[in-house]
Each structure stands twice: as structure tokens, then as C-alpha cells.
Amino acid sequence: DAGVTQSPTHLIKTRGQQVTLRCSPKSGHDTVSWYQQALGQGPQFIFQYYEEEERQRGNFPDRFSGHQFPNYSSELNVNALLLGDSALYLCASSLGFSNQPQHFGDGTRLSIL
Amino acid sequence: AQKITQTQPGMFVQEKEAVTLDCTYDTSDQSYGLFWYKQPSSGEMIFLIYQGSYDEQNATEGRYSLNFQKARKSTNLVISASQLGDSAMYFCAMSHDRGSTLGRLYFGRGTQLTVWP
Numbered sequence: 001d002a003g004v005t006q007s008p009t010h011l012i013k014t015r016g017q018q019v020t021l022r023c024s025p026k027s028g029h030d031t032v033s034w035y036q037q038a039l040g041q042g043p044q045f046i047f048q049y050y051e052e053e054e055r056q057r058g059n060f061p062d063r064f065s066g067h068q069f070p071n072y073s074s075e076l077n078v079n080a081l082l083l084g085d086s087a088l089y090l091c092a093s094s095l096g097f098s099n100q101p102q103h104f105g106d107g108t109r110l111s112i113l
Numbered sequence: 114a115q116k117i118t119q120t121q122p123g124m125f126v127q128e129k130e131a132v133t134l135d136c137t138y139d140t141s142d143q144s145y146g147l148f149w150y151k152q153p154s155s156g157e158m159i160f161l162i163y164q165g166s167y168d169e170q171n172a173t174e175g176r177y178s179l180n181f182q183k184a185r186k187s188t189n190l191v192i193s194a195s196q197l198g199d200s201a202m203y204f205c206a207m208s209h210d211r212g213s214t215l216g217r218l219y220f221g222r223g224t225q226l227t228v229w230p
Contacts, residue, residue, distance in 0.1 A: 031216070042117075042204055042220030045156070056217055088156055097199075099146045099210045102218060104158035 002027050004105035006091050012111045013081050021076040022106045025093030032074040033102060034066060037088040049074055050097040078110075086112045117205055117221035125143075125227050126195045133180070134190045134224045136205030144210040147181070147188045148218065152202040161203075164188055195228045202226075 005024045013019050025032050031050045035043035045058035049068035050072050063079045072093075078085055092102035116139040126132035138147065147164045164172040164179050172179045180189040192199055202225050206218045 033216070035218070035219070042206075042222050043218070045217050045219070048217065056214060058217070086157075090158060092158070094216065097215065099208050099216050101148060101160050101163050102216075103160060104150070106155070106157040109156070 004091055004093050004103055006028075006089075006105035006108050008108060009106070010109045010111075012113060014084060014113050015081055017081050018077065018079045018083060019110065020091055021078075021091075021110070022073065023076070023091030023093075023105060025091075026103050029093035029095050029103070030072050031094045031097055032068060032072065032111045033092045033094075034074070035090040035092065036060075037090060037107070039087070043090055046076070051067045053096060081112050083112050087109060117207055117219055119205055119221035119224050121224045121229065122222075123225045125229060126192075128197060128216050128228055129230050131161045131193045132195055132226065133190060134192070134205075134226065135187070135188060136221060137185070137187045138205075138207050139186065140209075142209055142212075146208050146210060147179070148206040148208070149177070149179070149188075149190045150204045150206060150220075151199075152204060152223070153204065154201070158204070162190070166204055192226075197228050197230065200226060 033048040034046040037043040047057040052068045068074045088107045090107045092104045094100045094102045145166045149161045151159045162174045162177045178191045202223045204223045205221045
């Protein structure tokens with residue numbers, strides 16, 4: 001039973017570049033959420049996808065965008081990268097648009113130089 | 114805005130002893146869920162235990178249990194018989210059962226637990 005998988009594990013970019021992070025949900029899950037975790041902080045909600053639509057969004061600028069595919073996998077895109085975007089990006093999946101426990105992947109550690 | 118407070122930046126416990134990690138939350142909603150996650154140094158976030166706001170019994174899951182006091186808006190995690198592998202960051206989180214923020218997790222800043230032999 002495959003858990004949540006994220007790729008890549010690590011990524012180094014420079015300011016102004018664009019990045020795409022990928023996530024495959026746990027088998028049987030259909031809802032994907034993305035979180036940003038800065039060093040020493042708790043994760044902050046970016047957005048959530050269900051039925052290929054963005055269902056809700058946290059307090060993040062439009063530079064952050066996403067997509068969900070018919071197989072429930074998801075991408076997080078960040079444009080015009082800033083130094084402050086350096087963080088661990090976590091993907092979480094759950095079953096249905098509900099309050100069920102979310103299961104997280106190992107994260108993508110993004111460093112901006 | 115919802116707020117989760119974990120007042121203990123770090124906690125130390127000897128192996129085989131029990132430890133309690135504190136968490137308080139602030140919400141005006143009546144229907145919500147409370148979660149605890151463990152994050153080892155490798156980074157993955159591991160789901161430990163869940164408590165619904167209407168659950169009358171405290172949740173238990175193996176060595177993990179919750180001391181849920183709804184009137185005080187607190188949900189403390191108790192780890193019994195600590196093991197060296199329990200050393201990690203522990204996060205308390207909350208989400209609503211309905212409305213526009215359904216399922217969105219709000220996290221505290223975490224408590225770093227160190228278990229020593």
C-alpha cells in the first residue's frame with residue numbers, strides 16, 4: 001500500500017526562477033493539500049485540491065499555483081522565486097473533501113540562492 | 114483566525130517514562146477535529162492520533178492518548194513508556210468539520226521531544 005510520494009526530494013533554485021513540485025496521494029485517497037514549512041515553524045496551508053479543482057486557499061500569493069490530475073496526483077508551481085520561498089514543501093492526502101486525517105509525504109526541501 | 118498554541122519548545126524524558134505535551138487551541142466553532150503529528154529529523158509528518166470535538170471519550174492509539182478538555186480548549190498528548198525512537202518534533206493541529214475551511218489543518222509551532230536512556 002503506497003503512501004504519499006513526493007518528488008524531487010531536494011531542489012536548489014535561484015531567485016526569479018520557477019519550480020514544479022509533484023505529489024502522488026496515498027492509494028485510495030482523492031484529496032490533496034499542500035503545506036509550506038519554514039525552518040523552525042509549523043506547516044502553513046497553501047491550498048487543497050479535490051475533484052481537480054482548488055477548493056480552498058491559504059494566505060499565499062498568486063505566484064503559488066497548483067493542479068490536480070484525473071489520477072488524483074498533484075503539482076505545486078511557484079513562479080518568480082524569492083529567498084523567502086526556501087522551505088520544506090509537504091503534500092498531504094486524504095479521502096474525500098472531509099475532515100479525515102491527512103497523510104503526509106516526506107516533503108520536498110526547496111532552497112533558493 | 115484559528116490559533117494553536119504549544120507552549121513547550123522542548124521537553125526531555127527518560128526512556129520508559131511517560132511524558133505530556135501541551136496544546137491549546139482557539140476557535141469559535143463547535144465542530145472540529147484535533148490531530149497530533151510526529152516529525153522526525155528526516156522531515157516526514159507522521160499522523161499519530163485524532164480527537165473529534167464531539168467525542169466524549171479521550172482518544173487512545175497504542176502508547177498515545179489524549180487528555181481532551183473541551184471547556185478549556187486543550188488537547189494534551191500523553192506518550193507512555195517513552196522509547197528512544199520517540200525523539201522528534203511533535204505538532205498539534207486543528208481543522209474544521211464544515212464550512213469554507215473544511216479539512217484545512219492549522220498547526221502549532223511544535224514541541225521538540227528528546228528521550229534519553
